Amino acid sequence: MRISFQSIERLADTGRQDHIRLEPNTVHLWGIELDGSQHCLERCTGWLDEVERHRAARLVREDIRQRYVLAHGGLRAVLSRYLGVDPNVVALDRSATGKPFLTRELRDQSAITFNLSHAHDHALIAVSKAQEVGVDLEFVRADVEVANLSKRFFTLSEHTAIMQAPKEQRATRFFRYWVAKEALLKAQGIGLRGLPDCEIFLEADGVDGEVRARLGAQFPNTLRVRLLPCEKGWEAAVAAQRLDSVHQCGLEQQ
Secondary structure, three states, rough: OOOOOEEEHOOOOOOOOOOOOOOOOOHHHHHHHEEOOOHHHHHHHHOOOHHHHHHHOOOHHHHHHHHHHHHHHHOOOOOOOOOOOHHHHHHEOOOOOOEEOOOOHHHHOOEEEEEEEEEOOEEEEEEEEOOOOEEEEOOOOOOOOHHHHHHHOHHHHHHHHHHHOOOHHHHHHHHHHHHHHHHHHHHOOHHHHHHHHHEEEOOOOOEEEEEEEEEEEOOOOOOOEEEEOOOEEEEEEEOOOOOOOOOEEEEHHH
């Protein structure tokens, strides 16, 4: 399975609202290209809640603000297909650490959980049922100070593994560790303070498979994490208690 990205234009077209069934403990992944028209942008803006609109308004750069709106509008469009409602009816609450989740009424009715990650002009959404899920997507940037960041935020074994890679591969390996750790943190609903409390062991540079992780006391739940193959220059991972059934979704697959 290689993650592909579909245009937000098709996803935001509410003229097609087929209901999607989701079995418990299954994970569906939606890749989105944040390339919407002005009409699409206005539609997505109308679906956001007050918290999201306030956050969008605080973003200085126009391109970043538009991508934020399209990503969060795309999330509403995806969730609406599982809930059987219009995107503007999808209501969210947020935990103390900022993790969004469906309001109690919607969650009690559906048991749907989700997580969103967006970077540059791409977004990745994970949807599951009856289990918490976390997802992370990152663009591999060559200008990242790999040595300093990995030494500061990662465990000694992770930092050593990254620095042992050929210089031209270190950025990719750094982000591979990063997405795996971030997916675990987001599934658990804790922030970056939990980075030292999860340790990733990559036995090979290949992706599209589950990797071994050691979780500390900040992770009361048993979680698994899987790297996801993407197009060149991107890294992604998904985490949940059960990852036996992970599927890429898109409108063409319904």
